[in-house]
Amino acid sequence: MKRWLLPTLLLAVLIGAWQIAASTGAIAEALHIESFLVPSPAEIAESLWQSRSLLAENAWVTVREVLFGFGCALVAGLGFAVAMHLFETLRLAFQPLIVASQTIPIFVIAPILVVWLGFGIGPTLAIIALICFFPITVNTLDGLGSVDVEATKMMRTLDASRRQILWRVEVPAALPYAFSGAKIAVAVAVIGAVFGELAASGAGLGRLIFQDMAQLQTARAFAAVVVLSAIAIGFFGLIALAERRVVTWR
Amino acid sequence: MRQDTKMPTAEARDFATEGASPSGTGAIGAAISIRGLSHSYGDLQTIERLDLTVAAHGVLGLVGPSGCGKSTLLELIAGLQEPESGAIELGDARDPHGRLDRCAYMPQRDLLLPWLSAIDNAALALRNRGVRRAQARREAGSLFERFGLGGFESASPAELSGGMRQRVAFLRTLVAEKPVLALDEPFASLDAITRAEMQEWLAGALRADPRTVVLVTHDVEEALYLCDAVAVLSARPACVLEQLRAPSPRAANRNAAVTAQEFVTVRERAMRALREGASAT
Numbered sequence: 001m002k003r004w005l006l007p008t009l010l011l012a013v014l015i016g017a018w019q020i021a022a023s024t025g026a027i028a029e030a031l032h033i034e035s036f037l038v039p040s041p042a043e044i045a046e047s048l049w050q051s052r053s054l055l056a057e058n059a060w061v062t063v064r065e066v067l068f069g070f071g072c073a074l075v076a077g078l079g080f081a082v083a084m085h086l087f088e089t090l091r092l093a094f095q096p097l098i099v100a101s102q103t104i105p106i107f108v109i110a111p112i113l114v115v116w117l118g119f120g121i122g123p124t125l126a127i128i129a130l131i132c133f134f135p136i137t138v139n140t141l142d143g144l145g146s147v148d149v150e151a152t153k154m155m156r157t158l159d160a161s162r163r164q165i166l167w168r169v170e171v172p173a174a175l176p177y178a179f180s181g182a183k184i185a186v187a188v189a190v191i192g193a194v195f196g197e198l199a200a201s202g203a204g205l206g207r208l209i210f211q212d213m214a215q216l217q218t219a220r221a222f223a224a225v226v227v228l229s230a231i232a233i234g235f236f237g238l239i240a241l242a243e244r245r246v247v248t249w250r
Numbered sequence: 251m252r253q254d255t256k257m258p259t260a261e262a263r264d265f266a267t268e269g270a271s272p273s274g275t276g277a278i279g280a281a282i283s284i285r286g287l288s289h290s291y292g293d294l295q296t297i298e299r300l301d302l303t304v305a306a307h308g309v310l311g312l313v314g315p316s317g318c319g320k321s322t323l324l325e326l327i328a329g330l331q332e333p334e335s336g337a338i339e340l341g342d343a344r345d346p347h348g349r350l351d352r353c354a355y356m357p358q359r360d361l362l363l364p365w366l367s368a369i370d371n372a373a374l375a376l377r378n379r380g381v382r383r384a385q386a387r388r389e390a391g392s393l394f395e396r397f398g399l400g401g402f403e404s405a406s407p408a409e410l411s412g413g414m415r416q417r418v419a420f421l422r423t424l425v426a427e428k429p430v431l432a433l434d435e436p437f438a439s440l441d442a443i444t445r446a447e448m449q450e451w452l453a454g455a456l457r458a459d460p461r462t463v464v465l466v467t468h469d470v471e472e473a474l475y476l477c478d479a480v481a482v483l484s485a486r487p488a489c490v491l492e493q494l495r496a497p498s499p500r501a502a503n504r505n506a507a508v509t510a511q512e513f514v515t516v517r518e519r520a521m522r523a524l525r526e527g528a529s530a531t
């Protein structure tokens with residue numbers, strides 16, 4: 001009960017304050033800008049309703065990108081983590097590269113990816129996968145290594161093979177870590193989608209936001225941001241739900 | 251320093267009648283013989299020319315100052331490590347592979363896997379050997395009642411008390427059906443009362459299902475009650491200072507056994523050896 005009540009209450013208060021500040025023109029005045037640039041929550045809600053089919057259409061594009069990009073990163077990240085855990089050579093070789101991959105500024109790589117992969121969904125997927133890969137891989141690898149050496153010794157004297165130690169001890173121990181990584185990843189995946197669409201795509205919520213901002217359609221831009229947040233929260237919630245179902249021992 | 255340990259008489263005690271070992275194959279055990287064993291971690295010499303023997307089905311206690319190399323010695327016996335020099339034989343096995351095959355190791359903390367139920371934890375060795383889950387559960391489960399764990403088969407480790415967790419951990423070691431058990435301070439984490447209970451319980455379990463056991467403990471009384479013989483180790487590098495024979499190993503009445511004059515005398519001797527060994531460095 002408290003879990004839901006508190007954030008809802010806070011949100012209501014914030015929206016209420018914003019509504020008052022925006023409709024009286026207080027924000028615009030303080031920032032010395034035109035008042036139509038500061039849409040009130042009521043205007044955003046209206047725009048949400050009026051442009052619902054346009055928003056839904058673009059949201060579906062973004063959802064698909066996030067789903068695919070995140071899915072690719074998940075498969076690759078888990079696979080890489082296990083491989084790096086099992087083979088020290090791989091770990092030593094790849095660890096710096098994986099960290100380095102995170103320092104690549106998306107602004108820089110997005111246009112390059114467009115040149116390489118062409119205009120369309122490709123560059124966006126690549127960007128999402130790239131930024132999701134890191135938290136998933138690093139967290140899972142940490143989790144696989146979190147197992148007590150004593151537990152491994154115990155398993156060995158109980159006739160466990162390397163594979164059995166991996167599946168019966170290391171993988172379950174790594175699951176909570178992998179879920180944490182996935183939760184971080186899915187949140188940044190949405191940001192990745194926005195950047196990707198800006199650089200390389202004719203559709204999606206990110207594209208819509210930039211278009212609307214350029215045309216000073218601020219209410220609809222904000223409406224798109226609301227939908228984008230809802231998508232991120234939805235994905236996050238789904239992963240948290242899956243975690244609760246799978247990691248029952250915590 | 252060699253001294254043969256007494257064989258416990260299985261038929262003397264209560265549990266012994268109803269099919270002792272999990273599969274009912276009867277008692278299994280292999281003698282342990284350690285000669286001239288030395289070991290070091292890099293520059294740190296942990297064990298130096300150590301000799302020890304344990305008869306099949308004998309229980310040997312190891313006491314010694316903290317950090318002297320007791321856990322290391324257990325790992326060497328279990329085949330988890332290789333000595334620098336010297337020989338370790340478990341029955342007819344000398345190489346680490348053979349030793350791993352014949353020895354089950356129970357670490358100091360219970361280390362039950364929290365994602366498995368009590369029964370699945372106990373059945374780990376069977377599952378590792380490729381026994382199907384239902385069959386493994388049946389085999390491990392047949393021991394739960396006898397070990398005071400009846401009704402807790404599907405409980406998660408978090409739902410068990412410290413003593414119960416320790417019993418599940420011991421069951422897991424026992425179910426592996428290895429002739430040799432290496433127990434590293436199995437009851438160190440328990441309070442005094444639970445600990446005494448667990449000692450009586452382990453004594454009963456070993457009477458029912460005799461194995462060759464090497465038991466590391468910091469508690470001299472525990473060692474002298476549970477073991478046939480107790481080796482007092484020196485500070486690092488460890489060697490055997492003195493080996494004492496316990497007067498009444500695994501007696502049914504623990505209280506009477508540990509307060510008997512003879513027991514107290516031996517305990518004092520062990521304590522003295524332990525103190526001298528610790529202050530020698």
Ligand SMILES: Nc1ncnc2c1ncn2[C@@H]1O[C@H](COP(=O)(O)OP(=O)(O)OP(=O)(O)O)[C@@H](O)[C@H]1O
Binds near residue numbers: 291323
């Ligand atoms: N893997 C390792 N690498 C290097 N040194 C180690 C390692 N394991 C243990 N040691 C060192 O070897 C010595 C013996 O350790 P060991 O764990 O065998 O002692 P112990 O007698 O079991 O001690 P305790 O009674 O505290 O459990 C200690 O000084 C310890 O610091």
Ligand SMILES: [Mg+2]
Binds near residue numbers: 321434
């Ligand atoms: Mg130790």
